Amino acid sequence: MTEWKAILAHQDEWSRGQSRRYRMSIEDGVTLYDDAPLWALRRSANRRRKAMHPGNEVTYLVDRNVNYTNVCTINCQFCSFYRPPGHEESYTQSIDEISARFAELEAIGGSRVLMQGGVHPELPIEWYENLISQLKLKHPTILLDCFSPIEIDGIADVTGLTTLEVLNRLKQAGVDGLPGGGAEMLVDEVRNDVSPKKHSAGDWMRIMQEAQSLGLTTSATNVIGFGETMEQRIAHMDFVRNSQDEAIEKWQNGFTSFISWPVQLEVNSFGKRNRGQNRIVLGVGASEYLRHVSISRLFLDNVEHIQASWPTMGLEVAQIALLGGADDIGSTMMEENVVSASGTTRVKVSAEELQNVIIRAGLKPRLRDSKYSLFETPPAGEELSELACPPPTQS
Ligand code: SF4
DSSP, X not given: OOHHHHHHHXXXXXXXXXXXXXXXXXXXXXXHHHHOOHHHHHHHHHHHHHHHSTTOEEEEEOEEEEOOBOBOSOOOTTOSSOXXXXXXXXXXXXXXXXXXXXXXXXXXXXXXXEEOOOOOSSOOHHHHHHHHHHHHHHOTTSEEEEOOHHHHHHHHHHHTOOHHHHHHHHHXXXXXXXXXXXXXXXOHHHHHHHOTXXXXXXXXXXXXXXXXXXXXXXXXXEEEOSSOOHXXXXXXXXXXXXXXXXXXXXXXXXXXXXXXXXXXXXXXXXXXXXXXXXXXXXXXXXHHHHHHHHHHHHHOTTOOEEEOOHHHHHHHHHHHHTTTTOOEEEEOOSOOOSSGGGTOSOOOOOHHHHHHHHHHTTOEEEEEOTTOOEEOOOOTTSOGGGGOSOXXXXX
């Protein structure tokens, strides 16, 4: 049996309950990346999804994004969203502007706001505390996943607190969790190339672990297509998997999910840098993205949910990912300005569209919140707002 076949055979035996857990090594992951055909990876990953999530249910979330400021000092080369301080196109939204966006979400029965922006060099922690506490007061049913690790680092710098102290104060103000943004590739060699002013892979993970230790909700993301090696992609997953082991053991609170997508190269200096005669072929097409989803499902045996990314890949490819390892199709978003500034085409879908994508894959849609608590799911086609904030039925 060739090596990739043996690795997948072990994985399949485990998925079928015919053997004990067979944890893939880094070498196994690289072998699958290099040698296994896509159809075989997808078949094994689909088996694993069914084993981990019996009932063929695929979850989705009704939420919105709020990008409260585009002021940022980090200058990631793949980012077209940020503006340096003082730039004529820079903005920071007021509490009233942000609250109005929350009200739009409430009107359609949404349950979560994901709020993230740039690393603002001047806003003190009191600004964030005031924002969060007022939003929590005005919109008590909305879960708040706010400020990715690099923003937490920025607030700590401005305020002279540790990141743990910042997280603690934001939690007291009403933050429920952190967005998983900013992980990109958790390999410093790659990070130093594409975002040299961003904090290290270790800093990103430390802040996530601090959040987990406080009981906050977290997810792990992964951007591919920077020209990284397959070893580096698997190293990213291995870092997440090791941290997850530790977090579950210490705090029973690890990452809820793993979400990957390809770097967007349309409108940013990273994309331009790689055009021309000596152009390195960067970015990732549908086939490679689907391969990554399937390998992540098999490798990350301690992360419960794998999410398909419709904003970067489109609904059709996201639907195909649901039959190759993913068990969640993400959320309605309503608005997204960070990744979309670099070239995605859609930043908003309705709950009904997500339901239909799931149903047409032969699967069952299930409404969730950001903690993956399951809600009673409206029949496809029914306006969600008619069910206004349904209570969770199961965790
Ligand atoms: S990706 Fe985030 S940290 Fe990097 S430049 Fe853009 S807003 Fe700033």
